[in-house]
Amino acid sequence: MTRRRRGTTAGKRSASGIRFIQQLLSKYRGVLVFESTVVKARVYTDETGVFYEIPVLLTPNGSLGSLVDYFVAHWDIRSPQWMIKVVQAVRLFLEYLDAHSDGVDGQDTFQNFRQRLLTGSIDHTAGSDPSGLWWRPRGPKASNRIICNLTDFFSWWCSKHPTRPNPTALWRNSSYDYLVAQAAYEYRRNQAFLGHTWSSFQETSRKPGMPLSTKWHRTPAVEKENPPAFPEDRVMDLLFKGFKVAGKYNYRDMLITLLMNGAGFRVSEPFHLYLWDVTEDPKCPGSALILIHHPAWGAAPNDSRWNDATGVRRKGNRAEYLAEMYGLTPRDWALGTEGAGWKGGMHETQFGGYYKQAYWFIPEFAHLFWDIWHKYIEQVRQIDPASRAHPYAFMNVGRAPKGGIYKMGKFEVSHTAALERIGLVSSKRLGTSIHGHRHAYAQRLRRAGIPKEMIRRFMHHTDLASQEVYTQADQEECREYLAAAISRLNAMGDSSRTKFAVIDSESVGVMQGQAWNR
Structure with a gap:
């Protein structure tokens, strides 16, 4: 059955949102970059009364239809929070394309986009950004999340269109759907190469055995640590004092x-x-x-x-x-x-x-x-x-x-x-x-x-x-382990301690005093 989308209250707000964006774009043309907004909308796909409530990316040319299709296809297996992250990633990618007159230019577009996520788009020596993006560096972790969401989106598009369709068939009165079609097609063409440089941040040009630089490509390795837990000695205070307002609980x-x-x-x-x-x-x-x-x-x-x-x-x-x-x-x-x-x-x-x-x-x-x-x-x-x-x-x-x-x-x-x-x-x-x-x-x-x-x-x-x-053990517990180990070491007999350097608080204090008093 042909997909059908009916207007609702949200749909009316969306239409007014499009008009508002178009007015802004005409007023500030040449100043603003890819004006868009994200709205909550109800999408109907058949003649029943069932709808899908999803985030919709509105551009001056209308909603991004390919992203709507993507969310509907994944509605029953992915969360609303995931949809919001995906729409943010797609929005950034279209913003980048809109700022460059070349549009989608093969693998260079993907590599440059990835690097601008990491480095930002501002020339800090001159305080300028000819692209008008004014992006700040996002760092490896946030950049990787954006890239992964886009990779999944393009992979889904490619699986839906196994051969290159006529781009105008996907246009749907939106030039940005056309850009998505171009980008997904280029992703498919370059997937063998981009699988290393786009998703997993690997450098295929490095020599065998050469370590991967951590300057941009990888988040620094970190110890598994447990974020601090709520302090045990304040739980009852929170319950019986914190949640008491004007004498009422x-x-x-x-x-x-x-x-x-x-x-x-x-x-x-x-x-x-x-x-x-x-x-x-x-x-x-x-x-x-x-x-x-x-x-x-x-x-x-x-x-x-x-x-x-x-x-x-x-x-x-x-x-x-x-x-x-x-x-x-x-x-x-x-x-x-x-x-x-x-x-x-x-x-x-x-x-x-x-x-x-x-x-x-x-x-x-x-x-x-x-x-x-x-x-x-x-x-x-x-x-x-x-x-x-x-x-x-x-x-x-x-x-x-x-x-x-x-x-x-x-x-x-x-x-x-x-x-x-x-x-x-x-x-x-x-x-x-x-x-x-x-x-x-x-x-x-x-x-x-x-x-x-x-x-x-x-x-x-x-x-x-x-x-x-x-x-995971927290910092305080790590210190407690070390303190207990010191106590065990100090309790050892002289014969056992010969295996270790004889260092204790007294000897450290003596040497420290002698050094500073010279």
Whole structure:
């Protein structure tokens, strides 16, 4: 069936966006480089009412159709966050092509683009940039990510068009679709060569045995280090002092923080929790049993309102439930502020569906969560059910729209403010960002001697290697190992110490004093 795209509210905004860009371009022609914008749009591909919500790159000539096709083809296997990164990479590439009158000129175009990502486009000696790009150096890691995203895009285009088509057939009223067709064709022609210089940053011209220069091509090798975890001695301060405003506790954000620090969930995962997903653990009364179900394929809740035409209770997955009961899609499908990611990992099925169970460590956190949960539910019950047009556990309880879906961005702001109330700042390097909580959970497990296989299960990883980023020794622990080694060395007998240089604090101090007093 021929692909069909219908206009929506987003489509109308897109049209006005195109007109605005065209006005800018005509006003500042010769000054601006490749004016474009990225909008969220709904794409319809058949006669049903189903649509795909994707980012669309708008140019003065319209949307980039080839990129729309690429996102639709990968919609069910890649995340919205991935789409955003790809559209940014394609936007940069088109911006580069637009700044050069030669367009796509074989392999030189790809090599020059790669190098300008690394070096930037500015002549700092003269303070000028004839291209008008004014790019700053991005470094190897960021550049490699951009190149990889473009490589995948061009490879997909080549697989879709195994022989070179007539470029005008791909034009679709957009000269930039024509540029993409040219670039993908040149990529295919030069793929054997570009496979070394474009994607993997290898130099084919170097002699055998000659090491690869690290000046631009490779990110410097680094030790596997665990980003600092949230400080253990400040967790309770954060909960009971940081989330207390004007004498009132923010129970909702206390619960989310407990799910991250006490059960190791990623910050996005609690935002998929339903009210039905929190129950009392039958094996441990007074403790919370929490199952965070897969946003789409997890089992729908046992909702007495969800019945078929004969009045029989419906059973299905959460994508069905959200659509039929609330007209919503799973939050990991959304691009807007109400979206929340779902990284995947290992799920469990014992209680039905696909879910991730909270494994509390320490167990006291389960009791604390259950206690705070009851206080939070009292606030929820004060909200008109008509205002709660969603099943999610975490909602707006104090600010408008009351009862609305609580957004992850709002929590991040609240978490930062809570840190400031206890004298901390949000910093990934200090372990005080929202990501520090999952690291704190993993470090707690490791230091308690929990086997790696159990850590894998508790953190819902698919393989053992995934936990390494969370369980590496930090700087303080490295110093503790060295201090312990010194103690063991000093405790050795004289016969054992003859194998080592006899160096201790006393001898170092004596020699240091003699040297400085000369």
